[in-house]
Amino acid sequence: ETGVTQSPTHLIKTRGQQVTLRCSSQSGHNTVSWYQQALGQGPQFIFQYYREEENGRGNFPPRFSGLQFPNYSSELNVNALELDDSALYLCASSFQRNTEAFFGQGTRLTVV
Amino acid sequence: AQTVTQSQPEMSVQEAETVTLSCTYDTSENNYYLFWYKQPPSRQMILVIRQEAYKQQNATENRFSVNFQKAAKSFSLKISDSQLGDTAMYFCAFMKLPTNAGKSTFGDGTTLTVKP
Numbered sequence: 001e002t003g004v005t006q007s008p009t010h011l012i013k014t015r016g017q018q019v020t021l022r023c024s025s026q027s028g029h030n031t032v033s034w035y036q037q038a039l040g041q042g043p044q045f046i047f048q049y050y051r052e053e054e055n056g057r058g059n060f061p062p063r064f065s066g067l068q069f070p071n072y073s074s075e076l077n078v079n080a081l082e083l084d085d086s087a088l089y090l091c092a093s094s095f096q097r098n099t100e101a102f103f104g105q106g107t108r109l110t111v112v
Numbered sequence: 113a114q115t116v117t118q119s120q121p122e123m124s125v126q127e128a129e130t131v132t133l134s135c136t137y138d139t140s141e142n143n144y145y146l147f148w149y150k151q152p153p154s155r156q157m158i159l160v161i162r163q164e165a166y167k168q169q170n171a172t173e174n175r176f177s178v179n180f181q182k183a184a185k186s187f188s189l190k191i192s193d194s195q196l197g198d199t200a201m202y203f204c205a206f207m208k209l210p211t212n213a214g215k216s217t218f219g220d221g222t223t224l225t226v227k228p
Contacts, residue, residue, distance in 0.1 A: 033214030042116075042203050042218035043157070050212050088155060094213035099145055101214035103157035 003027055004093050004104035012110045013081050021076045021107045025093030031055070032074040033101060034066060037088040049074055050096070078109075086111045114139040114206050118219035125194045126227050132179075133189045133222045135204030143209040146180065147216065148189045152200040160202070163187065194226045 003026035013019050025032050031050045035043035045058040049068035063079040072093070078085055088108050092101040115138045125131035137146070148160040163171045163180045171178050175195075179188045191198055201223050205216040 031212045031214055033212075035218075040220075042118075042205075042220045045215060045217065048212060048215050055212060056215050090155075090157060092157070092214045096212055097210060099162060099207070099213050100159055101216075105154065105156045108155075 004091065004102050006089075006091055006104035006107050008107060009105065010108045010110075012112060015081055015083060015111055017081050018077065018079045019081060019109060021078075021089050021091075021109070023074045023076070023091035023093070023104060025072045025074065025091075026102050029093040029095050029102075030072050031094045031096060031101075032068055032072065033092045033094070034074070034076045035090040035092070036060070036085075037090055037106070038084075039087070043090055046076065081111045083111050085109065114141070114208065114217045116204050116206050116217050116219035118204055118222050120222045121220075122223045122225070124225040124227055125191075127194055127196060129194055130190060130192045131194055131224065133191075133202055133204075133224065135187045135189070135219060137185050137187065137204070137206050139185070139206065139208070141208050145207045145209065146178075146187045147205040147207065148176070148178070148187075149203045149205060149218075150198075150200045151203060151221070157203070161189065191224075196226050196228060198224060199226045200224060 005024045033048040034046040037043040047057040068074045088106045092103045094101040204219040207216045
């Protein structure tokens with residue numbers, strides 16, 4: 001297992017609610033990337049944080065927002081949840097331009 | 113924008129045999145990395161192998177090797193001596209350079225089943 005941990009592992013929310021997912025990056029890593037993986041599909045890049053600043057964003061609406069803390073852990077916030085937001089959310093941590101990113105085990109979000 | 117296509121949704125192989133998973137990609141970039149990731153039922157994405165676009169030599173990692181054809185934009189994964197533990201979903205991914213690692217475009221995956 002990698003040193004990347006995500007919480008919670010599973011979550012059920014109601015449409016319209018807000019959710020916060022958390023990611024603790026591997027020791028020594030300063031970059032965290034978030035992905036959404038719908039059932040049966042590959043991960044889709046949401047955004048990346050590097051040294052507490054957003055460093056690139058995929059094709060996701062503004063209700064998907066994030067934060068990175070001084071210890072480089074990160075949060076993904078999703079407002080106004082929709083049924084299509086049901087997915088596995090993965091975070092990956094890395095050290096700058098080192099080419100390997102290490103993934104956590106993901107948070108399974110179900111929106112009902 | 114880059115796209116990654118994996119045309120084989122499912123594949124199976126007998127234990128100890130060899131299997132090849134296909135991946136094609138589309139990009140106008142010249143400097144990039146390509147990856148194969150394994151995602152077992154535990155959900156954690158694990159890096160299997162990576163290839164730097166500027167290197168002509170194909171990458172190998174133990175039983176895993178790639179066939180990288182830059183002009184054809186093809187990047188296949190060969191698994192030799194397949195083991196039951198290789199059963200998983202396999203994703204091909206592309207990362208444009210320069211960038212911080214983690215900003216990748218993934219294909220939709222191939223589910224590989226290794227049969228005893």
